[in-house]
Amino acid sequence: MKSMGLGVGYSRSFERRVIHYARHGRILNVNKLLVFFQIVICFIISLVFILNIESISHVFVSHAIYLIKDVSVENKEITNSIRVFYIKYDGRFPSIYEVIIYIFSSVVGIFLAKRIKFISQHIIIYIQFLFFILLCSSMFFYFIPYKFPYDSTTFSVLYILTQVLIFSFIPAVLGLSLALFNVSLTLFLTNFIVIGIALIYSFVFGVVRYVVMLFILNKFSYIWMANLFFNLGPLLDMIYISGVYSIYISIISDRYRKFTVYWRWIY
């Protein structure tokens, strides 16, 4: 291959040995009817999850209870007719010594994080974000601990509500994004399998996280509640949802780019 004067700094080794088809003007032969059906079905599934919050919370909690000892399952009415099941596991307030240690360590953490050379900057910002929330929480418990508005029961109920919400989001978010690849009935069906896998993963991950969070509130105090909510909450779910999406897309991308029957070119 002629180097086109690029020298050896860049030898154009980035170029593919074989370029199968031009990428700039190609579009997918999407079956728009399947796209429509998938979106509708996924939104119906999402709605079903929201409408069955009581039974889902019951199944969820009945699995979580296997992982934690000396707790009780209770329920609370959240609207006139809907109840939500949750695990009652007492948390505790931090002592003043703990609060001071947390204030000190979070301030040190915020400033020292930037000096860590072997971690890249985007991860450092995440670490600083963790410490910043811990600092806010610690300051709150230092100055006005008596005004802390929650206990572990409130947190437990809210966790279940958020988790059900995430269950309902998964079919909607993945359904919408995967619908765009519906070139065949096979892919249409595979999309639902992927959504199912994401839901199963979410359920297992949600159960483990629930128990871990209750354990942290019990052993390490309410000072961690804000961090659990802001950092280990829904944002974390988005990582594995996009993870499932990305693995699936990478597989079908590898498979489908060679089959011209699924593509059209505008040139």
Add this chain to the structure above:
Amino acid sequence: MDILIFLLKVYMFFLMFMIMLYIVRHFVFTYNRICGEQRTSYHDVMDNDLPFVSVFIPMHNEEKVANYILDALVEQVYPKNMMEIIPINDHSNDRTKDILDDYASKYSYIKPLHRLGDEPRGKPYALNDALKVAKGEIIVIYDADYIPPKGQLRELVINFIDPEVGAVMGRVVPINTPRNLLTRLLDLERSGGYQVDQQARYNLDLIPQYGGTVGGFRKSLILDFGGFDPRVLAEDTDLTFKIYLADYRVVYVNKAECYEEAPESWSVRARQIRRWSRGHNQVLFKHILPLLRSENLSFWQKVDGILLLFIYMVPFLMLLGFLDALILFFSGEMEIFPSFLALSFIMAYNSFGNFAPFFQIGVAGFLDGVSQRLRLLPLFYFVFLFNLWYTSLGFIDALTDLITRRRAEWHKTERFRENQRR
């Protein structure tokens, strides 16, 4: 206190609405690009009367990359008597001047412009000076680290056969993608931005953006605008809006792929994104009212223009939203709050994982035939926080510029290429 809580909640709802708006926008773009009707540029027009073109290459200490771009331009399939290459040496204190003079001695159509002494430094100043000496009506600009393929100049210039075309823009592809994690992520980002975003905006007759490099414009048009505004760091976005407000159009040429060197370190990327944000927000303050008042734009072009102008301000609003959420959390408002907080943050990630939702980047990679690199998509969560912070700093910079009438200084992006040709 109740009023404050109420206002904080109202702000969260506003934020949610806005993020939802961006999600809908990007879903429409993605859907349109993957299976909608595509619009081509004028690449298939056969015309022997190609216009005379002046190619500008702004350079400041570009010894690492100068010969790559010049070699690539020398090999362009374009009549050499109909082109001139003007590398603009903007106060370089490395070997850039020697390299340019060496090329000028070999090729008569390479005419370096050396800017030295007390002249102010910066891309807009450099371009304005080059406009004074350029012979061509069509100006094409490349950044110094770019490597255009042979036929690209023609692919870009031919579009000006349409008198309504004010500017043309090609596609940017990183050359150093395999270098590290950052360059791989930036490759996905560029893919989402060009393969889907720009092409869809062009398809839908919205506002495809002139990006300041791998693109060209009419000299007479920019002279009518009074040249490039040196107070604005994002001279490309500034020009895009001026062109649309003057009832011209920007053509996006997805086929015209040009290789660039993406930043290889996070600190360089941080400075780059902060500068982009600052410049883009300067353009927001400058053009938002003229855009709303313009009679030359359709309703949907105005909607797209507004969303485009605000795109670098949204991360700052989201940062405020996060502080808002933190206050609401400690005020005991979590009980009614989790649903839309969760929704908001999920949407945040959807929309601004990388100024593009994950599904947009996924589709772009799919269209590009990329497979394994797509598995990096979840890592955009961390990039989201990184972007949120540095883009917000850029917004604050722009706001300070506006209030204090401070003049922004141009900072060059560091190059990483190992030039082994010397």
